[in-house]
Amino acid sequence: MKVGIIGAGLIGEKRSLVTKASRPDEIKWIIDIDLAKASKLAQKVGGQVGADWNKVVNDPKIDVIVVATTHDWLGKISLAALKANKHVLCEKPLGISSKEVKKCVDLAKRKGLVYKAGYNHRFHPAILRANKLFVDGKIGELMYIKADYGHGGRPGYENEWRMNKNVSGGGELIDQGAHLLDLANWFMDSVESVQAELMTGFWPIKVEDNAFIILKNKKQVAQLHSGWTEWKNRFVFELYGTKGYLHINGLGGSYGVETLIWGQRVPGKAPKEKVWKFAGEDVSWKKEWINLKNAIKRRGEILGSGNDGLEVLELVEKIYIKQ
Numbered sequence: 001m002k003v004g005i006i007g008a009g010l011i012g013e014k015r016s017l018v019t020k021a022s023r024p025d026e027i028k029w030i031i032d033i034d035l036a037k038a039s040k041l042a043q044k045v046g047g048q049v050g051a052d053w054n055k056v057v058n059d060p061k062i063d064v065i066v067v068a069t070t071h072d073w074l075g076k077i078s079l080a081a082l083k084a085n086k087h088v089l090c091e092k093p094l095g096i097s098s099k100e101v102k103k104c105v106d107l108a109k110r111k112g113l114v115y116k117a118g119y120n121h122r123f124h125p126a127i128l129r130a131n132k133l134f135v136d137g138k139i140g141e142l143m144y145i146k147a148d149y150g151h152g153g154r155p156g157y158e159n160e161w162r163m164n165k166n167v168s169g170g171g172e173l174i175d176q177g178a179h180l181l182d183l184a185n186w187f188m189d190s191v192e193s194v195q196a197e198l199m200t201g202f203w204p205i206k207v208e209d210n211a212f213i214i215l216k217n218k219k220q221v222a223q224l225h226s227g228w229t230e231w232k233n234r235f236v237f238e239l240y241g242t243k244g245y246l247h248i249n250g251l252g253g254s255y256g257v258e259t260l261i262w263g264q265r266v267p268g269k270a271p272k273e274k275v276w277k278f279a280g281e282d283v284s285w286k287k288e289w290i291n292l293k294n295a296i297k298r299r300g301e302i303l304g305s306g307n308d309g310l311e312v313l314e315l316v317e318k319i320y321i322k323q
Contacts, residue, residue: 001025001293004056004086006077007068008032008041011091011118015066018285020045022293029056053077057084064292067091068118071174072167075100082107082115089292091118093178094309096169098317105306114295116302117309119182121251123287125278126260127183130239130246133262134187140243140265142187145222147180147237150210150230151254153203157228163205171207173198174316177226180237181312182304184215184222187239191311192217196319202229213319244271252282 005016008030019025027047032038038049053073056062057080065081067074067090075095081088082104094101094117108115121127133139150172162168162175173196185191193216198208209229215222233255237248244264250256258278263271288304295302 001063001296002028002061004029004031004059004062004065005041005045005047005068006031006053006056006065007091008034008038009068012066012068013041013044014285015068015089015118015289016041016045018289019066021286022289025293028062029059031056054080057081057086062086064089064296070161070167071096071169075104078104078115079107082111082113085111085113087114087116087292087296089116089118089289090306090309092182092309093169093174093313093316094306095313096174098310098313101306101310101313105310108306114292114302115306116292116295117182117304117306117312118288119179119304119309120284120288121179121183122186122303123284123291124248124251124258125283126248126250126258126276127237128287129276130237130248130260130262131186133246134239134241138244138262138264139239139241139246142189142220142239142241144220144240145184145187145224145238146240147184147222147224148230149176149180149225149235149237150227151176151233152231153228158203158205163203163207165207168207170316170320171198171200171205171211172209172226172228173211173213173319175226175228177211177213177224178312178316180224180226181213181215181315182308183237184224185308185311185315188215188217188220188222190217191215191315194315194318196322198319198323211319215315252278252280 030042210227213224239246247261294300
């Protein structure tokens with residue numbers, strides 16, 4: 001596939017490196033308003049350099065566009081790319097308005113194009129295996145989820161674009177919290193109600209640095225916390241069922257070795273546990289790219305579709321409206 005990358009920041013670079021390694025895919029464009037940053041990335045992965053995203057959207061040779069900009073441009077660029085008959089992989093949260101994302105979902109459906117949300121956490125090996133065990137009924141009926149995800153920021157964090165609501169759409173809820181909402185949606189039957197408390201406890205900002213969320217349906221509850229005041233990077237995602245549990249700890253790197261524990265309930269005795277550790281490089285980005293390619297070739301379902309991303313953004317909006 002001929003690929004255009006719009007956004008040469010950290011995520012754009014991760015996507016570019018995976019695409020370059022996925023032969024015979026070829027990067028034709030690297031677009032960023034910071035031409036120096038785009039040029040530096042192009043030296044690693046190839047492609048022409050530009051500052052105007054319309055160049056790649058209107059290039060008839062491009063098959064797929066990766067949108068990895070700040071949140072305020074995600075929806076606009078994705079819609080333009082879909083109108084130009086390009087498949088789209090757009091970073092979460094897909095935009096800052098569910099209305100613009102809904103337009104993308106509907107247009108992609110009408111045109112038969114793949115519009116994928118960049119929720120790479122679904123592709124971490126521990127999470128993928130946990131989902132397989134869950135679908136196979138290894139923990140019985142799901143009762144509840146507990147999850148905690150966060151970091152401590154960095155010097156000057158309060159001055160970054162994420163703290164500008166007009167650019168980011170919100171704070172920690174729409175940032176790391178969106179990943180937890182997506183994973184909870186993936187495992188739960190549905191979400192019928194959402195409650196949340198948002199707080200700004202440390203950073204001198206006008207958006208929340210912590211989000212405490214409760215998702216519910218008639219049988220299941222998810223208790224989620226996402227924060228920029230964790231100080232030590234942390235990821236914990238736990239599922240409890242009638243027959244056992246699944247505990248996921250870590251995402252690799254500074255979050256610790258990715259570990260999955262499957263506990264089987266034994267009445268009157270300690271649970272039987274099986275443990276998997278997934279050390280080494282983060283393969284989630286590569287697995288997500290393969291999922292996108294297979295979906296374009298009609299060889300499987302999209303994990304983290306545009307509609308999945310829309311559902312997350314709608315939950316985020318419900319929470320923000322109530323605050």
